[in-house]
Amino acid sequence: MPDPVEGSVFRTVMRRVPSPVVVITAKGEDDARGITIGSFTSVALDPPLVSFNVGTQSRMYDVMETCSRFAVHVLSEEQVHLAKRFAVPGLTAREQFEGVPxxxxxxxxxxxxxVTARMHCTRHDSMPAGDHVLYVGLVVDVDDRPDRGAVLYYHSGYRGVGSELPSTELSPVNRVSSDSS
Structure with a gap:
């Protein structure tokens, strides 16, 4: 097996891949916490599953290991301050929510x-993934609010979704022979 690329090289390339930004909140054994997540994705429709990663050195890791439920908050474009707040690693649980409605x-x-949308989830599964754990949640309820955009992370910064891009139509492929492929 070849050696993997250096983490810094991988990080540079991944900064070019836009990621959705959500805040996950949960109640652990001792306290409730939140964390900004850039690895959020849907997994399946039947049953409705979502996934995200949490670093094993994160304070949220202990909460996720003991909770049975969590909430996924899709931030509106006006809530970048919440993405920044819940991304600060050194805040106590109380400090995280101080002044946050x-x-x-x-x-x-x-x-x-x-928020623009919220998913209430039960913990469905988890698995180690390097220095992170991949958590899978079963969506048991949703709060769908009026669409107020969403937040993306791209090139080391938070961005709005922006406008839809036009698609250019490609001309059809003309094959001379079925043997050409």
């Missing part, structure tokens, strides 16, 4: 206000 659901999960 939120409530708690019946399971103690912090619920951020003003």
């Amino acid at each position: 939120h409530s708690h659901d019946e399971y103690g999960t912090p619920i951020l206000e003003g």
Whole structure:
């Protein structure tokens, strides 16, 4: 097996891949926390599954290892400040939510206000992935708000979704013979 590329080289290339930005919140054994995630994706429709990664050195890792439920908050374009807040690694749980409009659901999960969408999930599965753990959640409820855009992470910065790009039509491929491929 060949040696992998250096982490810094990989990071440079991955900065060119836009990532959705969400905030995951959960209640662990001791306290409730949140974390900004750039690895969020849908996994399946039947059943509805989502996934994301959390670093094993993160304070959120301990929360995710003990929680049974969590919430995924799709931030609006006006909520970049929340993406930045929940990305600060050294904040205590209390400091994370200080001044942030939120409530708690019946399971103690912090619920951020003003987001463009929210998914309530139960923990479906997890697996180690290098220095991270991949978590898979079963979506059990959604709060779909009026669409106020979304936040992406691209080239080391937060960006809005922007406008839809036009598609250029390609001319059809003309094959002379079925033997040409």
